[in-house]
Amino acid sequence: MKKILFICGSMNQTTQMHQISEWLGDYDRYFSPFFSDGLLGVASGMGLLEFTILGKKRSGRALQYLLDHELQLDTGGMSRDYDLVVTCTDLIVPKEIKRKKIVLVQEGMTEPETVLYHLARNFRWVPRWVAGTATTGLSDLYEKFCVASEGYRDLFIRKGVNPEKIVVTSIPNFDNCEQYLHNDFEHRDFVLVCTSDNRETFIYENRKKNIEKYLGLAGGRQLIFKLHPNENAGRAVREINTWAPESLVFTEGKTEEMIANSRMLIAQFSSTIFVGSALNKTVLCGLHPDELRALTPLQNKSAARRIAEVCRSVIDG
Numbered sequence: 001m002k003k004i005l006f007i008c009g010s011m012n013q014t015t016q017m018h019q020i021s022e023w024l025g026d027y028d029r030y031f032s033p034f035f036s037d038g039l040l041g042v043a044s045g046m047g048l049l050e051f052t053i054l055g056k057k058r059s060g061r062a063l064q065y066l067l068d069h070e071l072q073l074d075t076g077g078m079s080r081d082y083d084l085v086v087t088c089t090d091l092i093v094p095k096e097i098k099r100k101k102i103v104l105v106q107e108g109m110t111e112p113e114t115v116l117y118h119l120a121r122n123f124r125w126v127p128r129w130v131a132g133t134a135t136t137g138l139s140d141l142y143e144k145f146c147v148a149s150e151g152y153r154d155l156f157i158r159k160g161v162n163p164e165k166i167v168v169t170s171i172p173n174f175d176n177c178e179q180y181l182h183n184d185f186e187h188r189d190f191v192l193v194c195t196s197d198n199r200e201t202f203i204y205e206n207r208k209k210n211i212e213k214y215l216g217l218a219g220g221r222q223l224i225f226k227l228h229p230n231e232n233a234g235r236a237v238r239e240i241n242t243w244a245p246e247s248l249v250f251t252e253g254k255t256e257e258m259i260a261n262s263r264m265l266i267a268q269f270s271s272t273i274f275v276g277s278a279l280n281k282t283v284l285c286g287l288h289p290d291e292l293r294a295l296t297p298l299q300n301k302s303a304a305r306r307i308a309e310v311c312r313s314v315i316d317g
Contacts, residue, residue, distance in 0.1 A: 001028040002083040002315055005074060007097075008062045009034035009053035011229070012173060012271065013088040013107050016304075018069065019172040020086060020105070023308030027315070030074040030082075031066050033059035037094045040129075051200045051230065054092075058230075084315040086307075090139035091129040102142040103311050106152065106171050108271030110136055112286065121160065137161040143314045146307045148174065148274075151294030167310050170303035174271065177278035177299060183257035187248070190222040192262040194255060194272045197230040207236075211243045214266055217284065221263065223247040226255050228270075 004027045008014035013034075021029045034053040036044060044054040053059065066073060074080060078096060085100045087093075088107040116131040121138060128135040137145055137156045145161065146169040147153055157163050193214050198205040214223060225247055227236050233251045240249050250258070256275050259265055265276035266284045276283040277296040285292065297303070 007087040019304035104142040148297035169306040170298035174297040175303035180260040
C-alpha cells in the first residue's frame with residue numbers, strides 16, 4: 001500500500017487532516033503533530049515556541065487526539081518513505097518533507113498583509129512564518145493547494161500563487177455550517193465576541209478599549225465572550241469581569257453553536273467569522289461584508305472527500 005503522512009497542528013488542523021484521511025482508507029495512513037527541523041526544531045524542544053503549533057501544549061493536544069482515535073503515529077515523519085504528505089500549512093516545511101509530493105490544504109482564515117508579509121514575499125531570506133498565515137501558499141513546494149472558495153482562489157493568485165496548482169474544494173470544519181443550527185446551547189439572541197490570542201503571539205491589543213467598544217455595539221443585549229483556546233484565560237476573565245461585569249464568559253464549549261444562536265458576531269481575523277457569514281449573521285470583523293462573503297468557504301458538505309480526490313490524483317497521477 002502507498003503511504004500518506006498527515007501533518008497535524010492546532011485542533012482545527014488536526015481534525016481536518018483526520019476527516020480527509022477517512023476518505024483514503026485504501027492507503028497506509030500515518031499522522032504526526034506539527035514539527036520542524038533546524039533552529040525552529042531546537043527552539044521547540046527548549047520550550048521557546050509555546051505560543052505556536054510547535055509548542056508542547058498544542059502538539060500534546062494533537063497527539064492526544066490522534067491516540068484517542070487510534071490513528072497510526074509517526075511523530076516527526078521520519079520513520080517511513082511516504083508517497084504523499086498532506087499538511088495545512090507551508091509556512092514551515094521541514095527539509096525531509098520538501099522531497100515528497102505535498103498537498104497543501106487551506107486551514108482557515110488568512111491574516112492581513114502587514115509589512116512583514118511584504119518582506120517575506122519579496123525577500124527570500126525572510127522566513128514566511130514571521131508574517132503568519134498571510135504567506136500561506138507562497139512556498140510553491142506543493143503539487144496542489146486546496147482552498148476554501150473562489151474568493152480565496154482569486155486572493156492567492158493575486159499574491160503570486162500558481163493558478164494551475166489551486167483547486168477550490170472548500171475546507172473541512174467549514175463546509176456545512178447549517179449543522180450548527182441544531183444545538184442545545186442555552187442562550188439565544190445575544191452578541192457574541194470571539195477573542196483573539198494577539199497578546200500571546202506578541203501583537204498589541206488594548207483589551208479594555210475593545211471591551212468598551214463591544215458593550216456599545218451590543219446596545220444593551222446580552223454580551224457573551226468565547227475565549228480563544230490559546231489565550232491566557234485567567235487574565236481575560238478578570239478583565240471582562242472588571243470592565244463588563246454583566247457579560248458571560250466561556251472558556252469551553254462549541255464556538256460554532258454559540259455563533260448559530262447569536263444575533264451578532266464580533267471577531268478579528270478569526271476563522272469563526274466564516275461560520276457567522278455562512279449562517280447569514282451580522283459579522284463585525286476586519287473585512288468588508290462583500291469581501292467576507294466572497295471568501296466564505298463553499299457550503300458543499302463534501303470538502304474532505306473532494307480534497308481526498310485531489311490527493312488521489314497527486315499520489316497516483
